Structures are given as C-alpha cells and as structure tokens.
Amino acid sequence: MPLLEINQTRQISASVRLDEGTATQVDQYATFIHASADDVVDKALNYVFSKDRDFQDFLKTPQSRHVTSTLRIRKAASNDAPEQPARRPVAVAEPTESVRTLKA
Template identity: 40%
Template structure:
C-alpha cells in the first residue's frame, strides 16, 4: 500500500537537482502511482511537512520567522515581468 495519495493541484515551476538514483526511483514511484513525478514530489514533501513532529514544533515556535528563499520559482508567461518585455513594440527596419 502506498504511503500517500498523489493528487494534482495548482503548480509553480522550479528546478531541483536530485541524486541520479533518487531521480530513477522517483520515476518508478510516479509510474507506480500512474501520475507525473511533479505530483509525487509535491505529495511526498507535504507528507513530510505534516508528519515531522520536530518540524511542526519548529513552525509553532517560529511562526513569524522570515527565511531567505532557496527555491527559485520561475515566472509564468503572464507575469508582470513577462508582460513588460512583450508589451514593447518590435523594432522596425529602416532603409
């Protein structure tokens, strides 16, 4: 029996680096669940966050803590930055 259920949800895009053996096992686990590897990673992390008692205590004790981001989230095509670059008119050719 699987440890958690894989479900899809709203996603942001980011890159992570894994050990090669971990990436291979991720592919196998995703195949086992008949879903994408992204969903497996998401559900596995949510499972850990929820069930790690020390982490839960840390969250409670440091509820207002600000942490520097270490996960770089890629901006979606419709983001403000993308809109600025696409809103500019294309240069015209001169003779």
C-alpha cells in the same frame, strides 16, 4: 450539496536538483502509482512535512516566518498562459583533461 469537492491550489514551477538515483526512483514511483513525477514529489514532501513533529513545532515559532528562500522558482508567463513543461537538458560528454592527455 455537490458530490465532489474541488480544491483549487496555486501551483508554481521550481527547479530542484536530485541525485540521479532519486530522480530514477521518482520516475519509477510515478509509473507505479500512475501519476506524474511532479505529483510524487509534491505529495512526498507534504507527507514528510506533516509527519515531522519537530518541523511542525518549528512552524509555530516566529523563526518560521523569517526564512531565506533557496528554492529556484520559475517565473510564470505574464499572460497567464499555461507553462510549458520543462525540457530535460541533453547531456554532452566532454573528455576530461586527463583523458585528453592519454589520447595525445
């Protein structure tokens, strides 16, 4: 019997929006536990899903099989190559109309 049991899971990449404070705390927690931000989000969601009794009851209903997907899933490369990590967009500050008016 092997000493290690490896469970391979199929992972996907998805895009989600977080409040800035939440995103900061995800990064802080990842640093705290020496893990990636992806692992923190995945494990936190799994924890919440498993602890929410009402959600667990919902999963047993026919309704749970007929949900509209709202998660924005990124398409994987067609040649099964590993996906490149998402790059953070560079924030560009643009003056609002009221600021432009004040400067004029």
